[in-house]
Amino acid sequence: MLPSDIITRIGAIVGPGQVLSAPEDRWTYAFDATDLEHLPDLVVFPGSAAEVAAIVRLANEHRFPVVPRGAGSGRAGGAVPVEGGVVLVLTRLNRILEINPRDFVAVVEPGVITGELKRAVAAQGLYYPPDPGSSEFCTIGGNVATGAGGAVAVQYGVTRDYVLGLEVVLPTGEIIHTGTRTMKSVVGYDLTHLLVGSEGTLGVITKIILRLVPPPAARQTLAAGFRSLAAATQAVGELLRSGVAPASLEFLDAATLSCVAELLPFPVPVEVSAFLFVALEGHPQDVAQRAAASREILTAAGAAPLVLPAGEAEAEEVWRARKAVSPATRKLRPHKIAEDVAVPLGAIPDLVAAVQEISRARGLPILCFGHAGDGNIHVNIMFDARVEAERCAARQAVEDLLAAVRRLAGTLSGEHGIGLLKAPFLRLELSEAVIALQRRLKQAFDPLNIMNPGKIFPGEG
Numbered sequence: 001m002l003p004s005d006i007i008t009r010i011g012a013i014v015g016p017g018q019v020l021s022a023p024e025d026r027w028t029y030a031f032d033a034t035d036l037e038h039l040p041d042l043v044v045f046p047g048s049a050a051e052v053a054a055i056v057r058l059a060n061e062h063r064f065p066v067v068p069r070g071a072g073s074g075r076a077g078g079a080v081p082v083e084g085g086v087v088l089v090l091t092r093l094n095r096i097l098e099i100n101p102r103d104f105v106a107v108v109e110p111g112v113i114t115g116e117l118k119r120a121v122a123a124q125g126l127y128y129p130p131d132p133g134s135s136e137f138c139t140i141g142g143n144v145a146t147g148a149g150g151a152v153a154v155q156y157g158v159t160r161d162y163v164l165g166l167e168v169v170l171p172t173g174e175i176i177h178t179g180t181r182t183m184k185s186v187v188g189y190d191l192t193h194l195l196v197g198s199e200g201t202l203g204v205i206t207k208i209i210l211r212l213v214p215p216p217a218a219r220q221t222l223a224a225g226f227r228s229l230a231a232a233t234q235a236v237g238e239l240l241r242s243g244v245a246p247a248s249l250e251f252l253d254a255a256t257l258s259c260v261a262e263l264l265p266f267p268v269p270v271e272v273s274a275f276l277f278v279a280l281e282g283h284p285q286d287v288a289q290r291a292a293a294s295r296e297i298l299t300a301a302g303a304a305p306l307v308l309p310a311g312e313a314e315a316e317e318v319w320r321a322r323k324a325v326s327p328a329t330r331k332l333r334p335h336k337i338a339e340d341v342a343v344p345l346g347a348i349p350d351l352v353a354a355v356q357e358i359s360r361a362r363g364l365p366i367l368c369f370g371h372a373g374d375g376n377i378h379v380n381i382m383f384d385a386r387v388e389a390e391r392c393a394a395r396q397a398v399e400d401l402l403a404a405v406r407r408l409a410g411t412l413s414g415e416h417g418i419g420l421l422k423a424p425f426l427r428l429e430l431s432e433a434v435i436a437l438q439r440r441l442k443q444a445f446d447p448l449n450i451m452n453p454g455k456i457f458p459g460e461g
């Protein structure tokens, strides 16, 4: 527990009503979208970078952990205060400060909900492409801190590709500004992109300069069913090689489809083993040509049915169903471990085959869905935590999966980060020398290890 005089000092920094200390209130901030949880000592809602800095300085003085938190939708336990301390909830910092169509930039505070930012940018005739499945409830600060991806990364890239500059409260309490509002800059080390994806371990992001792009004039969706997983993953390769350049190329296996079938605007035949959802964006004529080419490729690969939604409203239903996949999977089992591995594009069929084998060997439903266009497949290991055998089997399935991914030269996380969940496995991917260098970086930023301790590095927390 934090001593009461420190709680009083924090209350004085943020003002009345911005601190939660009752256990029942603190529980609400003990977990994220994993099944991990740990009770914080205090929950604080700062209203400015200066307030964040004052709390962080106090944390250095009295050595208590500070855990930045956006919406708590993270899938790696990054916002879980595993060593207690203060959870800094950044949702009060939720102003869109500027959307500038001349410079193609937006300047925002971290607590802005990503979907609201996308709509505000669209209202100014511009486009902020990154579109995580959680866009209606996650924060842009959380997106930057995790390096979030999403369904349109194939064409447009991920959050990292849109961050031009940051305001950050360092773990020592200084407020720094990195990057610029120019489209390019190579002045000194690229601290901006070191901070992107640092999962709240190197500082608290309090302002973000984002790059914007012109909106696409046209969008076409295609949905293609396949009788075998192999045919679907084969079609992914054909589409990518053909140059039709999809904005989204999403994959859903049969078990995943069964969870969202009733949300789709077309029937899913029982014999279908997998679906691909494809979106093409750009100039209308160009999109029409690329859609025709995609239809040919998908038909040749054995797609049946091949659906072109009638109009934007029906297309939206397809993408809404895709976004509903993650919560809908709980129909199969009450608990899940959601891995977001990525493999080289050529290895997607091998990954899907390996997952099927693991599912058989461990006796658990394991779903594969997600961003096939960039090799980032979400593997959801479904289990019932009340059944000990299933709990053990799920843990073993994680080990099997990550070992298989590394054999395929893949990565442990394509977009969710390492956080708490994957820290024990970091050595599967990073050498001791790289981990030691990263620890030295962490120490240079945070000599007293107060900022989100217990995350990323193995053997801590």
Ligand SMILES: Cc1cc2nc3c(=O)[nH]c(=O)nc-3n(C[C@H](O)[C@H](O)[C@H](O)COP(=O)(O)OP(=O)(O)OC[C@H]3O[C@@H](n4cnc5c(N)ncnc54)[C@H](O)[C@@H]3O)c2cc1C
Pocket (backbone or CB within 6 Å): 032, 033, 067, 068, 069, 070, 071, 072, 073, 074, 075, 077, 078, 079, 090, 110, 131, 132, 133, 134, 137, 138, 139, 140, 141, 142, 143, 144, 145, 146, 147, 148, 149, 150, 151, 199, 200, 201, 203, 204, 205, 206, 326, 327, 415, 416, 419, 452
């Ligand atoms: C249904 C569902 C679908 C999802 N789909 C996707 C997807 O398509 N792509 C994807 O990438 N992710 C996805 N996610 C995961 C999650 O939404 C993202 O990781 C998101 O970026 C987290 O944002 P948040 O505001 O909830 O952050 P939180 O969960 O609150 O925090 C995540 C991490 O960021 C740190 N952090 C948060 N804010 C700050 C800040 N201002 N300064 C410093 N550190 C900070 C935290 O300490 C923590 O380590 C999904 C999650 C769910 C539940």
